[in-house]
Amino acid sequence: xxxxxxxxxxxxxxxxxxxxxxxxxxxxxxxxxxxxxxxxxxxxxxxxxxxxxxxxxxxxxxxxxxxxxxxxxxxxxxxxxxxxxxxxxxxxxxxxxxxxxxxxxxxxxxxxxxxxxxxxxxxxxxxxxxxxxxxxxxxxxxxxxxxxxxxxxxxxxxxxxxxxxxxxxxxx
DNA sequence: ACTGAACTTAAAA
DNA sequence: TTTTAAGTTCAGT
Numbered sequence: 001x002x003x004x005x006x007x008x009x010x011x012x013x014x015x016x017x018x019x020x021x022x023x024x025x026x027x028x029x030x031x032x033x034x035x036x037x038x039x040x041x042x043x044x045x046x047x048x049x050x051x052x053x054x055x056x057x058x059x060x061x062x063x064x065x066x067x068x069x070x071x072x073x074x075x076x077x078x079x080x081x082x083x084x085x086x087x088x089x090x091x092x093x094x095x096x097x098x099x100x101x102x103x104x105x106x107x108x109x110x111x112x113x114x115x116x117x118x119x120x121x122x123x124x125x126x127x128x129x130x131x132x133x134x135x136x137x138x139x140x141x142x143x144x145x146x147x148x149x150x151x152x153x154x155x156x157x158x159x160x161x162x163x164x165x166x167x168x169x170x171x172x
Numbered sequence: 173a174c175t176g177a178a179c180t181t182a183a184a185a
Numbered sequence: 186t187t188t189t190a191a192g193t194t195c196a197g198t
Contacts, residue, residue: 124193151179
């Protein structure tokens with residue numbers, strides 16, 4: 001029997017020119033979207049079905065938006081599209097702040113920490129970025145360190161590639 | 173329950 | 186230039 005207040009999560013895979021992504025939906029929204037070949041996360045579940053035609057309009061929207069983004073076009077979701085349940089409040093505030101970063105721009109970890117109400121919690125901001133469940137639409141790739149590019153959980157090659165799609169190039 | 177590390181940073185030594 | 190301290194969360198021990 002499932003736990004009473006936990007909504008069922010369904011995993012899918014999404015095949016794109018840039019590899020097979022993995023998406024997880026719950027009844028409340030998109031719970032997770034991860035990069036192809038993410039080192040720490042399980043390989044795109046082989047048994048997971050293609051998103052193709054699943055999850056109704058939400059699935060369709062995600063498909064469309066993802067395709068657009070991988071072609072370098074802007075596409076976005078309101079925060080209400082995501083299901084951030086069960087995540088720490090501070091992380092959620094960080095994610096909201098980074099959701100507000102305009103397409104093609106970058107912010108520092110310090111900026112996010114300040115926006116989240118705790119100017120000195122810059123390290124925690126980094127944590128939140130690393131724990132970001134919805135890559136690309138919660139644009140953790142648009143967050144750089146004060147001096148230097150900072151890090152990236154999915155590997156720096158992805159961070160560079162994603163920023164390049166937005167017309168921004170990482171210098172160092 | 174404590175300790176250290178994590179996609180950092182500003183300030184002191 | 187190297188070291189240190191700081192706020193939040195999580196994984197170990």
